[in-house]
Amino acid sequence: MSSLEQRDLENKIEALVIAIPKEKEAHDFYMNLHDEYTDVSSKEMFLFLADQELKHQKRLENLLADLEKKLKELK
């Protein structure tokens, strides 16, 4: 693997490493709002948004695992 390819993979991995905690923070943010509100429609909305962030987080974690595997194989 060329050093350029390796660097490209490392940059992508770094971006995901930084992005994953942001998704978790967004999830926690919506869950806090979900807990604060008492009416059903607000609770549903914040739960939906929290769930979306959780899905993003899992998607990014899967992408990260794939990229790390690829980097390990190519090194």
Added chain:
Amino acid sequence: MKNDKLVVHTHHISSHFTNALWPVGFLLLFSYFLTGKESYESASFYMFIFATLATPFTFGSGIIDWKTKYKGRSTRIFNHKRIFGVLFLLLSLVIVVWRFIDPSLATTENALNSLYFALVFINCGFVSYLGYLGGKFI
């Protein structure tokens, strides 16, 4: 507030402290060289002391933050933050201790005076780069 969030906030607060005080200290020292008013030089020294005192908190909370929030993953940005964090702390200690031992260091015109100013300037570069890297996480 959860403990991990408290640590993250500690890093944000202390890093702003260091990132603000050191460049202000540099500007005060520069003001001394422009005006010759020794109060500027004294003020810059106090800025450097407080910036240096804040640095272990910045560094320590950053390490905890990296190990918990980012699972201790070794990427370029974290490596640079660690390396330049250590360089900044060491150079800060050298500058503060040197100036403490020799209070006339900056106010006496000789080669050491220029070296002192150069070290302060280099450290300003280190802390600016650390601030730039920190900005990538926002």
